[in-house]
Amino acid sequence: MIPVKGFEGATVAVLGLGRSGLSAARALREGGAEVLVWDDNPTARERAEDEGFTARQLTRPEAFEDVASLIVSPGIPHLYPKPNPAVAAALEAGVPVDNDIGLFFRSLGGEGWDDLDSPPKVIAVTGSNGKSTTSALIHHILTEAGRDSQLAGNIGRGVLDIDPPGDGGAVVLELSSYQTDLARALTPDIAVFTNLSPDHLGRHGGLGGYYAAKRRLFAEGGPDRAIIGVDEYEGMSLAGQLAEGRADDRVIRIAVGRKLSGPGWYVFARKGFLAEWRKGRQMSAIDLREVRGLPGAHNHQNACAAYAVARTLGIGPREIERALHTFEGLPHRSQIVGEKGGVTFVNDSKATNVDAALKALMAFPKIRWICGGLQKEGGLEGLAEGLDHVSKAYVIGREAEGFALQLKGIEAEACTTMEQAVARAASEAEPGEVVLLAPAAASFDQYDSFEKRGEDFVARVQAALGR
Template structure:
């Protein structure tokens, strides 16, 4: 645990008692704060009371009179589409609002003067690829013998990690919800993967969404920034952070575009990762041999992770060895089986059109299981990947409407995962890929994308015996 500093003896309120909220409450208490908690769910309040926390309804009159800070869980709106009433009450009372990420950064450096090598923090944000990039950085560090912990949106709660050791590294995956509200953001290395429309209601549009991501760099002031430049927002961000073409504090990353010049670049083309620095090629790695990172989108993740590890001092050959042992993350282009010439891939995390089209472009001869709760913006963005689809098997309550949005693709309305898997397996020929990449949210049929991916995997494995 990382005890939260700066609130010894003060009253601090915690709103939302999920994983990050209860973790923040414990870390605040460990640091000496007097912690009060609130959650709309009675069961969550009862669990907190069982741990000895005082429960206070933060909407009662005078609730904020003695509160020094309100700590908010990331799922609770603090601005758009409207602030949660408790947060609005904190604003009205002039009480600072923060989250566990802000508490983490304000408390991290305690006792570091005793270390020969100060620990480092790598923070990863962006729309797609955050989890894979974060996990890959952690894996590469671990494989090279560096002490590393993975936390934030993936792995452990950020305040639940073990106390840091000499030269250790913390790798954080950070969502826009987390970067938007944190009052302290001071990573040593910050990574921006890419940007595509998502969570627009929480940020009042694409500009607000990008602004939340940008805070990690503009206010965080990292020593090194790794920026995906395949979208205009990334090119803008890299330009804003750089003092000139040769400024190697910014490492530009691309999948598909050759980057050259006097600065520091890492890019992937035709399956090869290349590092280019000070006008010359430094290293090259054949990513086609890395089975855990299929497709151009994963090659972008590999470039970002490679750049972050190079910024931390790892050598190219050590990184290459680590890449070859990375098996990928569950529900993200995860090969769950290969049988009779057919490959079965679980990409249930492809919950939006942008991530789904990247999965479609990673394979050919696809029997595609798709559908679910459609998001804003329609399905037009899937067009570049549709030529790789042999047939679509559509699930979800909106299956018929989803199928209509796939022009030129043979589509069968299956509705359920059970029927989709059975029909795709019946139709499959050697050389085919049966791919779950829904391009939609899971909530019409499942609690989350993990449950959806687990259902797909279980039905495939049961059918294969």
């Protein structure tokens, strides 16, 4: 645990008692704070009270008269579309609002770090798509290289639940826009921006607010090294704002599908090959085509980001390449779950938006595509480039017929249930094809989470394969 500093003897309120909220309450108490808690769910409140925390209803400004700060869990709106009533009460009372990420950064360092040969490093990864895989891949490369590494944040453990890192240790954080938007302290040593596509727009008041939430990771504290995906203008703009000039190698630009050139530091992937260029010279190249755990251009972008982080930390190209080949990928993200008769079954349930689904479609040449669910804003027009790869679509979800009608130029069958979709796709798939779950939609019309949807797909595939 990372004890929270700066609140010794003060009263701090914690709103939301899921994984991050409860761990924040424990870390605050460990640091000497008096902790009040609240959650609208009575079961969550009871669980916290069983640990000795005091529950207080926080929806009135007078509830904050003795409170030094309010710590808010990531899923609770603090501004858009409107503040949670407890957050609104804190704002009206003039009480600072923060989250567990802010507490982590203000509390991580210690006096003992001055005596370490190699002070610990914090690597923070944000972006619309690929941040989980990128974070896990960085952690994997570091571990394979014999480095002490912990994975936390939006993946792995809660940030305040980790062990204090030791000499030469690394903490790899996946940070969502919900987490970066509110944190009062953001001071990673290395910060990664993968890409940007429209998502969570209601929560951030539009695309500009969503980008601004991501940008805070780079603007608030100023990382020593910034690794920026420049396949969109937002990334190009961010890299330009951070760099002092074209040759400033504190900014490493990454891209897929095109060569980057100039006097700076670049890592890019084209036609399945990763290349590192620095000061106008190629430093190394890696063939990614046979890296089983990273199929497709979107995963090659993840590999570029992870490679750049590892190089910044002094790990050699060949050592990185060996680690890439032992990376098995993450559940629900381009996860190979079975093969039979030349047909491969891939679970990409995490492809909950159009951009992520398009990247999944572009990763394979011949696809039996399982898609559908609770459709997000913007429609499905952004999928057009990938539809040439689709032999047939099998649409699930309560609005399967309406979803199918939007898929122009391909055969689409409204199956509604995962069981029927997998059965139909498996029976019609031919050798060399991929049965791909990449929904391009949220799961909440049928499942509690994208994980539950992916688990259902895996179970149906295993049944179809006779396992």
